[in-house]
Amino acid sequence: MPLRATWLLTSVALFFLAEASWGLTAYPFELQTSTELATEGFLGLSWQPTSGAADDRHISLQVATTPDFKSVFASYNLVQQQQVSLSGLADGDYFARLLDHAQTPVSNIASFRVQHRDLGAAWLLFALGAALFSLLLGILVSLQKRARQNGYLNNNGKLRDPN
Amino acid sequence: MNINPQAFEWLVYAAVLITCTSPCVLVGLLINDYLKGKLW
Amino acid sequence: MTQIDTPVALGILALFGILWVSFGWWLGRSNRTADDFMLAGRNVGLAMASATAMATWITSNTTLVAPQLTYQFGIWGMIGYSMAALGLILFAPMAQRIKQLMPQGYTCGDFIRIRFGRPAWYVFLVVSFFYAIGWLVSLGMAGGILLQALSGLNYIVGMTTILAVCVAYTLFGGLRAVIATDFIQTLIILVGVLVIAFVCLRDVGLDTIYQSVSVQQPQLLNLLFPAAIMFLFNNIFFGIGEIFHSNVWWSRAFAFRAGIGKRAYLIAGLLWLPIPIVTGFIALAAPALGVFPPSPDMVGPLVAAQLLGDIGAVVVFIVVFAALASSLDSLLAASSDLLTEDIYKGLINPGVSKQKLLIISRRTVLLLGVATWLLCLPRMTTLGALLNFTGAFVASTIWPITFGLFHTRLNGTTAALAMALGTLCGLLAYFQIGFYVAALFSCLTSFLVCGIGLWRSDARFEWRLLTDMERDNTQPGHLEPSNEH
Numbered sequence: 001m002p003l004r005a006t007w008l009l010t011s012v013a014l015f016f017l018a019e020a021s022w023g024l025t026a027y028p029f030e031l032q033t034s035t036e037l038a039t040e041g042f043l044g045l046s047w048q049p050t051s052g053a054a055d056d057r058h059i060s061l062q063v064a065t066t067p068d069f070k071s072v073f074a075s076y077n078l079v080q081q082q083q084v085s086l087s088g089l090a091d092g093d094y095f096a097r098l099l100d101h102a103q104t105p106v107s108n109i110a111s112f113r114v115q116h117r118d119l120g121a122a123w124l125l126f127a128l129g130a131a132l133f134s135l136l137l138g139i140l141v142s143l144q145k146r147a148r149q150n151g152y153l154n155n156n157g158k159l160r161d162p163n
Numbered sequence: 164m165n166i167n168p169q170a171f172e173w174l175v176y177a178a179v180l181i182t183c184t185s186p187c188v189l190v191g192l193l194i195n196d197y198l199k200g201k202l203w
Numbered sequence: 204m205t206q207i208d209t210p211v212a213l214g215i216l217a218l219f220g221i222l223w224v225s226f227g228w229w230l231g232r233s234n235r236t237a238d239d240f241m242l243a244g245r246n247v248g249l250a251m252a253s254a255t256a257m258a259t260w261i262t263s264n265t266t267l268v269a270p271q272l273t274y275q276f277g278i279w280g281m282i283g284y285s286m287a288a289l290g291l292i293l294f295a296p297m298a299q300r301i302k303q304l305m306p307q308g309y310t311c312g313d314f315i316r317i318r319f320g321r322p323a324w325y326v327f328l329v330v331s332f333f334y335a336i337g338w339l340v341s342l343g344m345a346g347g348i349l350l351q352a353l354s355g356l357n358y359i360v361g362m363t364t365i366l367a368v369c370v371a372y373t374l375f376g377g378l379r380a381v382i383a384t385d386f387i388q389t390l391i392i393l394v395g396v397l398v399i400a401f402v403c404l405r406d407v408g409l410d411t412i413y414q415s416v417s418v419q420q421p422q423l424l425n426l427l428f429p430a431a432i433m434f435l436f437n438n439i440f441f442g443i444g445e446i447f448h449s450n451v452w453w454s455r456a457f458a459f460r461a462g463i464g465k466r467a468y469l470i471a472g473l474l475w476l477p478i479p480i481v482t483g484f485i486a487l488a489a490p491a492l493g494v495f496p497p498s499p500d501m502v503g504p505l506v507a508a509q510l511l512g513d514i515g516a517v518v519v520f521i522v523v524f525a526a527l528a529s530s531l532d533s534l535l536a537a538s539s540d541l542l543t544e545d546i547y548k549g550l551i552n553p554g555v556s557k558q559k560l561l562i563i564s565r566r567t568v569l570l571l572g573v574a575t576w577l578l579c580l581p582r583m584t585t586l587g588a589l590l591n592f593t594g595a596f597v598a599s600t601i602w603p604i605t606f607g608l609f610h611t612r613l614n615g616t617t618a619a620l621a622m623a624l625g626t627l628c629g630l631l632a633y634f635q636i637g638f639y640v641a642a643l644f645s646c647l648t649s650f651l652v653c654g655i656g657l658w659r660s661d662a663r664f665e666w667r668l669l670t671d672m673e674r675d676n677t678q679p680g681h682l683e684p685s686n687e688h
Binding site for chain 2: 253421424474
Binding site for chain 1: 437496
């Protein structure tokens with residue numbers, strides 16, 4: 001999977017970049033993702049101040065599809081939050097960072113990949129579920145019919161005369 | 164394949180409409196039971 | 204986020220608390236026997252029956268998790284959640300059958316014990332209590348957490364108040380109080396969610412919602428969203444499993460007047476069906492309103508508060524309190540029945556009199572309340588997550604119960620194996636793939652086991668054993684439940 005390899009390389013490079021820049025300019029916030037690979041298109045991002053004096057009142061979270069943030073996918077204005085839940089993302093690699101009110105980056109860049117599950121497998125499970133459900137429905141209906149016909153209880157729920 | 168905007172609207176409006184009728188159905192049944200003395 | 208003042212929140216809690224408790228006391232003043240207390244005199248009418256089934260199925264989950272699932276799985280999440288109504292609808296014919304087969308029955312445990320024997324009964328009790336504790340604790344914790352988020356009220360104070368109120372009115376009024384409060388709570392919930400939906404439609408509009416979601420959360424509108432497609436039938440089986448096995452629904456089948464169980468569950472299911480869509484679609488308004496929830500379960504309350512300001516927070520507060528109470532009380536009552544009838548009478552003291560059983564039943568409600576409170580106290584999120592596992596447990600009971608109620612050939616060993624192996628495979632799928640397939644795999648395994656069992660067995664169960672269960676036990680001092688209320 002060449003795409004996967006590229007992504008891995010990018011992540012590794014980014015990791016070292018982030019680590020390197022960490023030593024030079026410590027950002028006021030450390031941004032983390034709840035997962036690196038989101039197979040359902042949703043994930044959580046959280047951040048902690050690295051020093052006690054960080055100002056978290058008006059922060060915006062910038063999410064882009066390129067590590068240089070030239071193609072910004074969305075910006076979220078967050079007031080007094082330390083985490084956010086994103087959802088409904090399409091397949092692709094995403095990069096996120098926090099900006100302060102002057103649009104200066106105040107966190108490391110966190111990256112994650114969205115890769116939805118295989119649609120074929122999903123349909124297979126869907127078909128399995130549909131078949132099992134139809135079976136349940138059919139069996140319930142036929143069992144009920146049979147119980148009414150030859151059960152020892154009649155329609156009013158009274159015991160039939162055993163003789 | 165996105166859901167059609169009209170289908171989306173129809174889905175939500177239908178749900179809201181049915182939900183609007185349910186309190187009426189329940190209260191109607193309650194009055195009926197009460198008048199027949201079959202509440203409990 | 205807009206918050207209501209803590210004194211206002213306390214005021215609302217006190218007002219509804221006093222209302223429910225005094226109502227429960229008023230309804231319970233004529234309870235004389237265990238039948239009155241545990242099964243509301245076995246003569247509940249259609250209106251109350253429909254409303255209680257509906258209200259109990261509207262848990263805090265319907266008001267909180269429906270928006271959450273919509274936020275995570277989009278259109279399919281919303282529709283999938285509403286399909287949980289199929290549990291109620293499919294239970295309709297079973298409710299009728301249960302009442303016919305066991306006119307003197309008390310709990311689903313009674314059925315399993317008589318129908319399948321002890322080994323299956325033990326497995327079933329494990330499944331049942333695991334589920335009940337998971338649900339009780341998640342409700343108790345949800346109450347505390349939500350009240351804290353909405354009003355800044357201390358977690359322990361909020362959780363304790365909700366639990367105490369529910370325990371108190373269940374204790375005073377028994378199932379009759381549970382059912383009557385459910386009726387009023389249903390109306391409150393319906394009006395509340397409709398107000399929020401109307402304001403959302405008026406202020407944001409479906410066009411804007413559709414546009415903003417298609418830009419910011421494109422997958423949510425996608426009908427070919429893989430995880431959501433997997434989730435759909437799983438949720439259906441989860442819902443069916445929850446209802447088929449749980450004594451919450453069985454005790455209602457016993458309590459409803461003969462001949463109305465089927466209609467009541469059908470009406471409840473059909474009226475419940477659209478509610479997750481009404482509570483769910485507002486989650487899709489989040490990007491249009493600039494709401495970015497810190498965690499997905501907060502999206503519903505946050506959007507409501509954004510739409511309605513202070514009033515929104517109050518409406519959400521009241522709706523969630525009603526939804527929590529309507530489920531918590533039912534669960535307390537049904538689980539204490541299970542403990543009283545199956546554990547105390549079944550295992551500890553089989554010869555207990557009906558009068559003594561009433562006392563034990565009340566004590567069990569109190570005990571269960573205290574146990575739930577103790578489990579909720581440390582606020583361990585891992586405990587709340589228990590409920591996620593239960594899909595694997597409950598879905599394994601669907602087939603044994605279906606065949607058990609209608610088919611004479613399913614034997615106890617098969618039923619026990621179906622439940623145990625189903626649960627196991629469900630849990631395996633949970634950890635291997637995700638929470639959204641656990642119930643499906645559990646149900647499938649249990650079906651295969653039941654199929655093999657039916658094919659190989661030549662047992663014939665005598666239905667009369669179920670019908671006759673209470674005849675020998677009836678105590679001379681037992682008062683017939685009166686119908687004149």
